[in-house]
Amino acid sequence: MKQSGNTILITGGGSGIGAALAHRFHDRGDTVIIAGRRQAALDDAAAGRGNIHTMTLDADDPAAIATFARDLTARFPALNVLINNAGIMRVEPLDTARDLTDAAATIATNLLGPIRMTDALIDHLVARGDGVVVNVTSGLAFVPLVTTPTYSATKAAMHSYTVSLRHALAGKVEVIELAPPAVQTELTPGQSTREGYQPLDDFADEVLALFAQDPTPAEILVQRVHPLRFAERDDRFAATLERLNGAAH
Known part of the structure; x- marks a missing residue:
């Protein structure tokens, strides 16, 4: 991935990891488009930064994604990087029958959303010649959190999908996985101040340092996620x- 001069789309860019990465890519000289449902949050994330642009997006709606992709590439023909970051995390009990609305929503946003967005932009990215897809997964893709089972499962699925995508697009589009640890964001209530979670700014700084490596690693893994990512390899899974x-x- 180029070290500057990219045109980058970040879904879920109005807050949390998406917004923090948008600021850092912007500050190093990239043009950034942040997308999400809430225009007010996007406006806050872009405030004072002339090269961060905003577009609203319902990542759960296939028709909306197709329309968004057409509008995006018309407005930003230099787009060469897609960062699939939008996601939700819901607590779900597994020991009793329950309403599966949260499970369905999690699958739609965390799994089908990135698959649909990548599909909508893949021909454009291949034609660019310097295209990059970054899928944001999680350390929970490798060791699940039982209280958020569908979230963990969607991230495991996205890890597998990213491996397939990387092989299918070899020589055409660079495919990178970014697997965060527990980070202080508002992904879940109270998480932004939760003790033991990595501060957001520290996480984003470490991620940008990893992106600056040449060549860019296929997996962007900050130190705090290593115990989860390599638990099975190191015979520490249980x-x-x-x-x-x-x-x-």
């Missing part, structure tokens, strides 16, 4: 699963 979920409980 212990890590117990420790993670014990701490959460």
Whole structure:
């Protein structure tokens, strides 16, 4: 991935990880488009930064994604980087029958959303010659949090999908996975001040340093996510699963 001069779309860019990355890419010389449902949040994230642009997007609506992609590429023909960052995280009990609305919404946003957005932009990115797709997954793709089972499952699915995408697009589009640890954002209520979670600015700074490596790593992994990412490789999966979920409980 080029170190500056990119034109980058970040979904879910109005807050949290998306907004923090938008600021850092902007500050290093990239043009950034942030997309999300809430225009007010997008406006706040773009305030005072002339090269951050905003577009509203309902990532759960296939027709809206197709229209958005057409408008985006017409307005920003130099677009060469897609960062699939939009996501939701819901607590779901598994020990009793329940309303599956949260599970369905999580799958629509976290899994189908990135698949549809990538599909809508893939021909444009291939034609660019310097195209990049970055899929934001999670450390929970590798060791699940039992209280958020569908979230963890969608991130595991996106990890697998990203591996397939990387091989299918080899030599055409660079495909990168960004797997965050627990970060202080408002992904869940109270998370932005939760003790033990990585401060957002520290996370974003570490991510940008990893993106600056040459070549760009296929997986962007800050140090705090290594215990989850490599738990199975290092024969620590069962212990890590117990420790993670014990701490959460």
